[in-house]
Amino acid sequence: MKRQPTYLILLFLLFPILSSAQEKSYPNVLIILADDLGYHDVSYYNTPDIRTPNIDEIARQGIRFDNFYANSPVCSPSRASLLTGRYPEMVGVPGLIRNQVTDTFGYLTPGSQLLPALMKQAGYKTAIVGKWNLGLDMPNLPNQKGFDYFHGWLDDMLDDYWKHTRNGINFLRENGKPIIAEGHATDLFTSWAVDYLNTQIGSENPFFLYLAYTAPHAPIQPDAEFLAKVKAREPNITDKRAKLVALIEQMDDGIGKVISTLKANGQFKNTLIVFLSDNGGQLDLGANNGNVRDGKGTMYEGGIRIPACISWPEHIKPGTQSTEKLLLMDIYPTLAELAGLSVDHKIDGVSFASILKNSGSKMAPRPIFFIRREGGSYGGKISNAVVNDNFKLLQNTPTSPFELYDLTKDPLEQNNVIKTEEAKRVTLHRLLMKQMQKGGSVPWQKQEEQ
Known part of the structure; x- marks a missing residue:
C-alpha cells in the first residue's frame, strides 16, 4: 500500500480547525443606529448638559467622523441607503414609508440586495433588533431581505414607548409573528439585542447585528429614573431639553449593556461597532445639532450631518478622527470589503475601509x-x-x-x-x-x- 506524505495527513487532520478559523477570521459587526439623534447630542463633543459615556467609549476606542452625513433628513430613505449602499431614490425610497397608504412615499424596489443578504455570502449570521421602517408587508419584511432573525418594530414611529402601537396598530414582531411586550421600547430593544448576542456564544460563524433604536425620536418619553437624574444634575435645564437628554442617556445606558455583553461573552475583541444616526436632531423637541444650521427634515447641515464613530479593537487606532465627507450608503461597501466580499451589482456608496486603517486617508472627490x-x-x-x-x-x-x-x-x-x-x-x-x-x-x- 502506497504511503501518503506526512504533510498531507497533517493537513487532513488540521482541515476542520483551519476551516473554523477561516470562518471566524472576519469581524463580528454591530451597527447601532439612533433615531433623530442631534449632531452634537453626544458628550464626546463636550456638549455640557448630556452624558453619553458608552457612545463616547466607541469613539475613544476607535475613530470619530466629523463630516458624516445621512442620505436624507428623514428616517426611511436614510435606512434604505444604509442597507443597500444606494441613493434612496434609486431603490424606491425617496420619502417615508408609513402604514397609511395615502401618506407613504416609498416602496423598496423588489430585488434590492440588502447588506445582510450580502454578509450571509461570507458566512455571517444576520439579525435586526429594533426599527425596520422599510416595508410592512411581503416581500419587504426583514426576513425576506436577508435577516435570519428579526425582533423589533416594523413601522416608522411609536405613538407611545410603553404601549407599542402606531395609529392603534401593534407593529412589534418576532420574525413574522406579532408579539406583545411590556416595558419601555428602548429597554426592550436593548434586552433583545443582549439575548441575541448570547445565542451567538460559541458560534463558528461571525454575526451581523443591526440594532436600530427608536430613541430619541418623538414622542419624548424617557423612563422616570433617567429624567430624575438629568434634572438633579442639570438644575437650569428646561423640561423639554431634560426629557430629550434623559431619553438619549437611557439609550446610551442600553448601548453600555450591549457592549458589556460582548465583553462578557468574549465577543468584543473581534467585533466592529458602528454607531450612527439616521438624520439630524429635531430642534423643536430640544435637539442639539451644534452650531450648524437647522435640523431634522431640512436640507441644511443640521438636518443631514450626524454623529458617527466606529471601533474595532487592535484594528482601528484608538482616539483617531476623520473629516472626510462620508454617507450612510458608504457603510455597505466598507463592510463588504472588510468581510472579503466583492459587490457585483450597482451601488452608489464608496468604501472608506482605508480610513479605518489610516485616519489620514482621503476619499476621491465626488458629488x-x-x-x-x-x-x-x-x-x-x-x-x-x-x-x-x-x-x-x-x-x-x-x-x-x-x-x-x-x-x-x-x-x-x-x-x-x-x-x-x-x-x-x-x-x-x-x-x-x-x-x-x-x-x-x-x-x-x-x-x-x-
Missing part, C-alpha cells in the same frame, strides 16, 4: 446628493441638495428658491452666494438635474399588476 419626498405642504414633491467641491446647492422645500453656499468659507450656511457664483450654480444644478432624472426612473410606489 453627493440628498433627497426628501413628502406629503402635506410638500404635495408629494421633493426637496433636495447636492454638494460638490465643497459648494452646496439646495432647495429646502419644493416651493423654495434654490440656495448656494460655500461650505469652506461659510460652514454655517449664513451667506447665500447664488447671485455671485453663477458658474458654481450652473455646475451643481446640472449635477442635481441629472440625479433627479435617474431617480425619477425608479418607481416609489408598489406597482399594481396590469
Whole structure:
C-alpha cells in the first residue's frame, strides 16, 4: 500500500480547525443606529448638559467622523441607503414609508440586495433588533431581505414607548409573528439585542447585528429614573431639553449593556461597532445639532450631518478622527470589503475601509446628493441638495428658491452666494438635474399588476 506524505495527513487532520478559523477570521459587526439623534447630542463633543459615556467609549476606542452625513433628513430613505449602499431614490425610497397608504412615499424596489443578504455570502449570521421602517408587508419584511432573525418594530414611529402601537396598530414582531411586550421600547430593544448576542456564544460563524433604536425620536418619553437624574444634575435645564437628554442617556445606558455583553461573552475583541444616526436632531423637541444650521427634515447641515464613530479593537487606532465627507450608503461597501466580499451589482456608496486603517486617508472627490419626498405642504414633491467641491446647492422645500453656499468659507450656511457664483450654480444644478432624472426612473410606489 502506497504511503501518503506526512504533510498531507497533517493537513487532513488540521482541515476542520483551519476551516473554523477561516470562518471566524472576519469581524463580528454591530451597527447601532439612533433615531433623530442631534449632531452634537453626544458628550464626546463636550456638549455640557448630556452624558453619553458608552457612545463616547466607541469613539475613544476607535475613530470619530466629523463630516458624516445621512442620505436624507428623514428616517426611511436614510435606512434604505444604509442597507443597500444606494441613493434612496434609486431603490424606491425617496420619502417615508408609513402604514397609511395615502401618506407613504416609498416602496423598496423588489430585488434590492440588502447588506445582510450580502454578509450571509461570507458566512455571517444576520439579525435586526429594533426599527425596520422599510416595508410592512411581503416581500419587504426583514426576513425576506436577508435577516435570519428579526425582533423589533416594523413601522416608522411609536405613538407611545410603553404601549407599542402606531395609529392603534401593534407593529412589534418576532420574525413574522406579532408579539406583545411590556416595558419601555428602548429597554426592550436593548434586552433583545443582549439575548441575541448570547445565542451567538460559541458560534463558528461571525454575526451581523443591526440594532436600530427608536430613541430619541418623538414622542419624548424617557423612563422616570433617567429624567430624575438629568434634572438633579442639570438644575437650569428646561423640561423639554431634560426629557430629550434623559431619553438619549437611557439609550446610551442600553448601548453600555450591549457592549458589556460582548465583553462578557468574549465577543468584543473581534467585533466592529458602528454607531450612527439616521438624520439630524429635531430642534423643536430640544435637539442639539451644534452650531450648524437647522435640523431634522431640512436640507441644511443640521438636518443631514450626524454623529458617527466606529471601533474595532487592535484594528482601528484608538482616539483617531476623520473629516472626510462620508454617507450612510458608504457603510455597505466598507463592510463588504472588510468581510472579503466583492459587490457585483450597482451601488452608489464608496468604501472608506482605508480610513479605518489610516485616519489620514482621503476619499476621491465626488458629488453627493440628498433627497426628501413628502406629503402635506410638500404635495408629494421633493426637496433636495447636492454638494460638490465643497459648494452646496439646495432647495429646502419644493416651493423654495434654490440656495448656494460655500461650505469652506461659510460652514454655517449664513451667506447665500447664488447671485455671485453663477458658474458654481450652473455646475451643481446640472449635477442635481441629472440625479433627479435617474431617480425619477425608479418607481416609489408598489406597482399594481396590469
